[in-house]
Structures are given as structure tokens and as C-alpha cells.
Amino acid sequence: MRRWGMAKIAVVSLGGAGTSIMREMLGIASDFDAYNVNERRTLKNARYFGYEEMEALAEELSGYDCIIFTAGLGSRSGDALVDLYGMLDGVRRLCFLVTPFYFEIERLMRSRAQLGKIMTEDFEGAVLTLNSLLRDMEEAEPSKSKLEKLVRRFDREVASLIVEMMQEVR
Incomplete structure (x- = not known):
């Protein structure tokens, strides 16, 4: 278990x-x-857990x-987050959550239900939307490659924000 400053932090x-x-x-x-919780192992430098292993991870x-x-949010990962978040009630939890695009209606509705279970009075973190990326599109019709670049930039910005927040956690 590594320490960041004085606190033991896991991401x-x-x-x-x-x-x-x-x-x-x-x-x-x-x-x-x-x-990392996912359907398959995709990150080399992270301990992997499948969706069915939430209790062991908790x-x-x-x-x-x-x-x-x-x-x-809006998919299986959001459901797993709700379960895991609930199992760790005695630990400080910071969340950086991403909601789907506005046109992904089913996923958007599912994400709202997931947020309703997480956003209690002790919620700390940020809920970010992918819709902001659409405003950055220059073309009237978004291209897949342009959107992929914007998503990568979004991911980098969120990652930087989280790393900065980790420095403030004591």
C-alpha cells in the first residue's frame, strides 16, 4: 500500500x-x-478485478x-460503482464521474438512477458530462476522429484534475 503524502490512497x-x-x-x-474494474485486464500497472469481484475488492x-x-455512468460500470461505493461507507470516497452524451437516452436515464444512489450528503467529487465535447466540435456534423481526439483531451484533463486533488488529500 503506497502513501501519497500522509494518507493511504487508492484510485x-x-x-x-x-x-x-x-x-x-x-x-x-x-x-x-x-x-481497475473491467470485463478484461486492460491496464498493466493496475490490480485487475472483474465485475463479479466487488466484495473482494471492497x-x-x-x-x-x-x-x-x-x-x-449509464452502464455496468456505474452499477458496479454504486455497489462498491456502498460497501465502503467508512472510508473517504472521492468520485470523478462521467455522464453519457445527451442523445444516449437509455444510458443517460440509467446514469441518473446511479447518481441518485451515490449523491448523498457525504458525496465528494465531480460529475462531468461528455456533452461539453460537442460544443468543441468545429464541424456541423461531428467526425469520429475529431470526437475521439476531444475524448482523449477530456480524459487527460480529468486525469490531471484527479492527480491535483490527490495532493490535497491528507
Whole structure:
């Protein structure tokens, strides 16, 4: 268990969006304990857990002072986050969550239900939306390559924000 300053901190990425942000974080800093929840192992420098292993992960994380979550909402990863978040009630939890695009109606509705379970009075963190990327599109019709570049930039910015926040956690 590594220490960042005085606190024992773990960062947990869930699903595709969380994994992409974690990948960017590992490019900025590597002096934190990284955990990845996904359908398959995709990060080299993170301990991997499958979605069916939330109880085992919660047990491992219970020894930390602070857990930082990064996840996209509206899918299986958001459901896993809700479960894991609830299992770690006695640990400080910071969340950096990403909601789907406004036109992904089913995922958007599912993300709102997930947020309703997480955003209690002790919630700390940020809820970010991918819709802001659409405003940065120059073309009337967004191109896939342009959107992919914007998503990568978004991931880097969120990763930088999380690394900065880690420095403030005591």
C-alpha cells in the first residue's frame, strides 16, 4: 500500500471511461495504488478485478484512508460503482464521474438512477458530462476522429484534475 503524502490512497477505475482516465493518470503519476474494474485486464500497472469481484475488492480497499473513483455512468460500470461505493461507507470516497452524451437516452436515464444512489450528503467529487465535447466540435456534423481526439483531451484533463486533488488529500 503506497502513501501519497500522509494518507493511504487508492484510485479505482471502472469500465471504459474510468479505464481511459486511469491510463492518462498513470502517464502523469504512478505513486498511487491503482485498481481497475473491467470485463478484461486492460491496464498493466493496475490490480485487475472483474465485475463479479466487488466484495473482494471492497475488502482490499477497506484499509485505505481515501479511495478515488473514476467511472463512466449509464452502464455496468456505474452499477458496479454504486455497489462498491456502498460497501465502503467508512472510508473517504472521492468520485470523478462521467455522464453519457445527451442523445444516449437509455444510458443517460440509467446514469441518473446511479447518481441518485451515490449523491448523498457525504458525496465528494465531480460529475462531468461528455456533452461539453460537442460544443468543441468545429464541424456541423461531428467526425469520429475529431470526437475521439476531444475524448482523449477530456480524459487527460480529468486525469490531471484527479492527480491535483490527490495532493490535497491528507
